[in-house]
Amino acid sequence: MTNNHGSDFKLGDIIEYCDEKFEVVNNCGWSGTVKEYFGEGKYGGTISNFKWDIYGEKCKLVESK
Template sequence: MNAYGVEFKNGDVISYCDEQFEVIENYGSSGTVREFLGEDRYGDTIRNFRWEVYGEKCKKIK
């Protein structure tokens, strides 16, 4: 069985708790993302970002 989120690809935009992030790298059950603020605007880069935490899962939105 594959880890949740393994299907996220570089450049995908995902949603977690009403915030959006762009996937930079996927390591399986976690990865590196950067905050996606919309229309080519980005915030902080977050390393070791888990695709599922406390039962809340990231969802691909584009």
């Protein structure tokens, strides 16, 4: 069975994983590239190959663009 959780996240969506927020930069299906999102236009580092579902935790959509 293929895991497709998060495959519908779009560029600019704000997602949350383990109480941290990220902005989706690229979506490759089961993973993608995100930027840490601190709110009010403040960003941290970029993370590539960020998995939408790992270690039993799933990213959840907070704000859709």
